[in-house]
Amino acid sequence: MTYVITQPCIGVKDKGCIDVCPMDCIHGTDADSMLYIDPDDCIDCGACIPACPVNAIFADNNVPDKWKEYTKINANYFIGKKK
Amino acid sequence: MLETKQNSPRSYRLVGPQRQLDERETPHPKVDRGEFGARLRDWRKNRAGSDPFRRLFGGGGEGDPNNTLQQIMKQAPEGKVNPNQIPVDDPAEMAKQIKGVAQYLGADVVGICKLDPLYVYSHRARGNPAMGEKPGDPINLPHRFAICLGFASSYERYMSNNSKISDTEYQFGNNHAIVPTFQLASYIREMGYPATAHHHGRSSVNPIPLAINAGLGELGRHGMLIHEKYGSRLHLTVVTCDIPLAVDEPVDIGVEEFCKYCKKCARTCPSHSIPFGDKTVVNGVEKYAINVESCYKYKLAGRGEWTNCVVCVSSCCYNKADTWYHDLAMWSVKVTPPKLRVLVVKPLLWIDDLIWGKRPWKHMKWLGYDNAPEPVYCTIDGCTAKHAKLQHKKLHTA
Numbered sequence: 001m002t003y004v005i006t007q008p009c010i011g012v013k014d015k016g017c018i019d020v021c022p023m024d025c026i027h028g029t030d031a032d033s034m035l036y037i038d039p040d041d042c043i044d045c046g047a048c049i050p051a052c053p054v055n056a057i058f059a060d061n062n063v064p065d066k067w068k069e070y071t072k073i074n075a076n077y078f079i080g081k082k083k
Numbered sequence: 084m085l086e087t088k089q090n091s092p093r094s095y096r097l098v099g100p101q102r103q104l105d106e107r108e109t110p111h112p113k114v115d116r117g118e119f120g121a122r123l124r125d126w127r128k129n130r131a132g133s134d135p136f137r138r139l140f141g142g143g144g145e146g147d148p149n150n151t152l153q154q155i156m157k158q159a160p161e162g163k164v165n166p167n168q169i170p171v172d173d174p175a176e177m178a179k180q181i182k183g184v185a186q187y188l189g190a191d192v193v194g195i196c197k198l199d200p201l202y203v204y205s206h207r208a209r210g211n212p213a214m215g216e217k218p219g220d221p222i223n224l225p226h227r228f229a230i231c232l233g234f235a236s237s238y239e240r241y242m243s244n245n246s247k248i249s250d251t252e253y254q255f256g257n258n259h260a261i262v263p264t265f266q267l268a269s270y271i272r273e274m275g276y277p278a279t280a281h282h283h284g285r286s287s288v289n290p291i292p293l294a295i296n297a298g299l300g301e302l303g304r305h306g307m308l309i310h311e312k313y314g315s316r317l318h319l320t321v322v323t324c325d326i327p328l329a330v331d332e333p334v335d336i337g338v339e340e341f342c343k344y345c346k347k348c349a350r351t352c353p354s355h356s357i358p359f360g361d362k363t364v365v366n367g368v369e370k371y372a373i374n375v376e377s378c379y380k381y382k383l384a385g386r387g388e389w390t391n392c393v394v395c396v397s398s399c400c401y402n403k404a405d406t407w408y409h410d411l412a413m414w415s416v417k418v419t420p421p422k423l424r425v426l427v428v429k430p431l432l433w434i435d436d437l438i439w440g441k442r443p444w445k446h447m448k449w450l451g452y453d454n455a456p457e458p459v460y461c462t463i464d465g466c467t468a469k470h471a472k473l474q475h476k477k478l479h480t481a
């Protein structure tokens with residue numbers, strides 16, 4: 001399992017989730033429109049959920065249907081980006 | 084489903100029927116089966132094993148299991164029961180004798196309770212060919228008593244929490260407890276009574292509820308035993324046996340009221356696994372329910388360290404160096420009537436934060452290891468998120 005950042009993050013990027021993530025697995029560049037969770041590192045603690053002011057974060061088995069594609073968007077973001 | 088006959092101590096309450104747990108449901112076997120993902124399984128098998136000193140206490144990697152006491156003791160056969168049984172006329176005297184022997188062997192604290200079958204696993208996760216046991220075998224443990232032993236770890240080294248130093252101390256504690264437990268069970272078998280050692284190498288019981296029932300301490304918000312003197316830095320082992328023994332009673336040292344107001348472990352838990360809220364019912368037991376999976380996954384992932392975290396143990400107000408003022412503080416909580424304890428607990432919490440800090444942690448250098456926080460290097464190209472080391476992260480709030 002992993003947690004997934006979805007559409008409400010776009011344009012908001014509050015970054016409160018970065019402060020609370022124990023695994024530092026939430027990433028993004030200044031140019032990105034939203035933040036992304038690395039599914040390989042996420043330990044499913046759920047700390048990011050209450051930290052998000054716009055309720056953009058869900059467990060991957062609980063993502064609303066309209067934002068289902070964000071599970072793949074989060075995972076794909078990291079392809080080729082890991083040092 | 085089994086009904087328990089044990090009286091419930093103050094720190095947890097039996098409110099419904101309980102189900103015996105299967106050892107295969109516990110986190111170690113789950114990660115070994117790959118249920119937490121290939122990456123965590125690989126970390127468990129190899130992370131700690133990258134260091135020769137750490138391999139002494141287990142950790143896999145390129146190490147030979149025959150160089151690790153824990154791995155050897157996993158496979159050790161249980162000796163026979165001596166046919167010349169020594170009569171026991173006075174169970175209280177025998178309990179005293181056994182406690183004396185346990186302390187001589189190295190246990191810091193000892194207590195005895197009846198063996199509640201609810202706290203015996205229904206099936207084993209690992210086999211022991213020397214005993215003819217296979218993974219998945221049902222466990223039959225017909226013993227009447229559980230002798231619970233506690234072995235204290237170093238307060239100082241735990242204060243370097245979430246580091247290679249505290250990890251080593253934790254693993255050493257687990258290994259250190261194996262031999263005395265094995266020897267105590269052997270002693271009872273040599274007296275002519277069945278006995279089985281349950282330690283870090285091999286166990287068929289859940290030691291925490293048994294230790295609470297045996298009066299070693301109470302159940303804390305962080306899901307561990309809290310002892311009056313050693314806090315939660317006790318490694319617990321158990322010898323189950325059938326020799327007639329007098330049993331101890333659960334104790335009230337004030338943990339119920341302390342945990343209600345303190346919440347320091349919940350504020351400092353890196354993986355947010357400890358609840359701020361009230362107790363909930365899990366498997367018929369009303370207690371503070373931690374998120375076992377996120378705790379375990381964080382512990383394994385460990386932010387680049389080895390495999391144990393112990394932040395909650397270090398944060399706990401009951402975990403302090405052996406000083407007269409700590410003894411006085413804990414004594415004052417214990418002797419105050421429960422309804423008035425809030426008047427003692429709240430000033431103590433304020434003093435604790437003042438003296439020991441809101442996130443207890445110490446910089447330490449030991450045997451070439453150094454736990455100084457290092458800068459966090461992000462491994463994602465272009466990432467501009469401001470990642471921070473654990474010691475610099477904000478404390479959690481409810």
